[in-house]
Amino acid sequence: MSKYLGDFAEDxxxxxxxxxxxxxxxxxxxxxxxxxxxxxxxxxxxSVAGVTYTSSFDGVTGVNLVLVDTSADAFYAANFDYExxxxxxxxxxxxVNAVLGQFSIGNRSDVTVDDILSGDIDSTGxxxxxxxxxxxxxxxxxxxxxxxxxxxxxxxKGRDGVTTIYVGTVTNxxxxxxxxxx
Numbered sequence: 001m002s003k004y005l006g007d008f009a010e011d012x013x014x015x016x017x018x019x020x021x022x023x024x025x026x027x028x029x030x031x032x033x034x035x036x037x038x039x040x041x042x043x044x045x046x047s048v049a050g051v052t053y054t055s056s057f058d059g060v061t062g063v064n065l066v067l068v069d070t071s072a073d074a075f076y077a078a079n080f081d082y083e084x085x086x087x088x089x090x091x092x093x094x095x096v097n098a099v100l101g102q103f104s105i106g107n108r109s110d111v112t113v114d115d116i117l118s119g120d121i122d123s124t125g126x127x128x129x130x131x132x133x134x135x136x137x138x139x140x141x142x143x144x145x146x147x148x149x150x151x152x153x154x155x156x157k158g159r160d161g162v163t164t165i166y167v168g169t170v171t172n173x174x175x176x177x178x179x180x181x182x
Contacts, residue, residue, distance in 0.1 A: 002083070002099040007108035010078050011071035016101045020062050022092040027062025029055055034089030034096065036066050038082050040075065046085075049073035070105060078106030 008014055022028040036053045037046045050072025057065035066084060070076035081104045089096045 003101045005101045005103040007104045007106065008070065010076070010105055012105075014068040014070065014084075014103050016066040016068075016084055017057065018064050018066070018086075018100050020064060020089075020091050020096075027060075028092055029061050030064075030089045030091045030096075031093075032088065032090035035087050036100075037085050037087065038068055038075075039085055040082055041080055042083065045075075047073055047075040049075055066100065068103075076105060080105055081107055 003016075005014055005016060020028055020030055033053060033055050035048065036051050037048050038051060039046045050069035052065075052067040052069070054065040057063050068076075068082075068084065076082070081102065083102050084100045085098070086100055087097045
């Protein structure tokens with residue numbers, strides 16, 4: 001699994017350092033740098049906008065730098081997750097394709113599940129409503145959700161592919177407790 005680099009604000013620059021080594025574990029510069037692309041939401045939608053790749057960063061063999069300037073293109077938007085992917089590099093005579101890291105833009109929350117289940121206030125000091133609580137849980141688990149305003153039903157699909165329906169209840173899967181949030 002690749003390294004999660006964090007949740008960034010819109011128009012931030014994401015920094016990733018990665019190592020390249022030969023079959024014996026010694027530092028080596030890629031013979032062919034390959035291409036660094038950013039994929040959006042585990043989909044085939046990708047971009048190279050704002051991506052800067054420096055092989056042997058600061059003259060250090062085997063240490064490589066990737067910068068992703070998220071202000072470079074509308075592709076980078078809040079409420080999404082992204083993967084930084086290397087394709088077509090040649091390292092120690094082998095073609096290498098790899099996911100180097102993951103990041104998100106405004107897609108996480110500093111509200112905890114415990115805050116939600118206890119009915120405490122959110123990070124802005126406002127009382128938690130069911131809508132805010134569900135949005136915070138979605139941000140915490142990194143899933144996607146849809147809300148039916150007519151029925152008041154949330155359908156949440158987590159990263160694990162499991163779909164859950166919420167109607168005024170929230171389940172904390174970590175402790176298997178259920179609470180009503182009002």
